[in-house]
Amino acid sequence: MLKELFFRFIDLLDAVLFEPFRAENVISSWGTNPLRSVWIFILFFSALSAGAGYVFISPPFTNRSLGQLITAAVAHLLFFLLLPYAIAFITDGYAQSKGRKGNANLFLHFVRFSLSLFITTAAWGILLSQFGWKGGFGIVTLYTIHYGFFMAVMVRGTSYIYDLKFRDSLFINLTTFVITFFLPLSMYFAIISSFSPAFQ
Template sequence: MKDLLSSILELLEAVLYEPIRLESALANLSEKSLNLFSWIVLIPSSLSIAVGATYLSPPYSSGSMALIAVAFFANLSMISILPMILGAVIDFQAQKKQRTGNVNYSYNLCRFGIGIFLFFAPLSILCRETGLTGGVGYFLILLFLIGYYITIISRGIQYVYDLKTSDAIRFSLTSIIIVGIFPFVFYLYASGSILHLIL
């Protein structure tokens, strides 16, 4: 158990602070271990977002637990799929700039970078104490964490694809904007299909 925790912390430290070490950290782990580690990161991150968002919206009732459960599964499904698409879009942009493809690195950088969303619940406590509740607090925290996420990804891809800082930030930002459209497209598709069945 101690070795497992040490490996996860080493991987997260490489992603969040020293992306230059991420390739060597990934090389020492099997795909099975990486998948296990990613769930160990994704599940608490999803729970942190769900709990934090509910905490920002008082008053609480018995239905708050159901709301947390629904939000948890919605967040988990979203943040487990989007890093895969995000990694592919970043790699595609880098290859268009005549860089050697490394989609595996991009994907792992994106999925383990999600670990910063563990801070959503603690930040929601801070926002609540300063009076920033409801949608205002939620979007402020989300914007801050997404900005931090873009910074993490930019630093990682700048190293692995040998990009200028401006290109790395542009690739990260445009990729997140492109990927961010997918949930809305899916929502519109699902809504349209349901309306079509009803009408």
């Protein structure tokens, strides 16, 4: 049972991240409750990894680091919780303006599962810090890498799900990228600065 569930989970991520032409069929083969469980799993680990990545790449490590990890994880949890709705709303509205059929529910699931890319943030943070890419430069680099991969997945997914040309898909995703680019960084620094006195 667990083995079958694991392989179905891997197949879901494979379809979303690498073969978006299969995404609709694979997502629709899951029930509502299993999809919600998978989304919660991805949301939790993506937020935790993103929070850890930004702490790893921002030394020195002190007794405040655990508190920073928690607040950074919470900041990214909120961001990852809200981001799919913003992207799905903007993309679906644009697609309908181009005469395409609305498919917001499917695309919302697609965006949610695409956030699994951020599960690797902690590993990237450790790798970049080992190469000396730390502090503000490291954070921007780490964020750009992941958001770049994420946007590439979004462009392909938008093209297939809404049957849009690559140019139109790229335009709407670049627009969404500009709108949402500074949200996680601003949330991260705002929460850190607000709660940092409690960790001293």
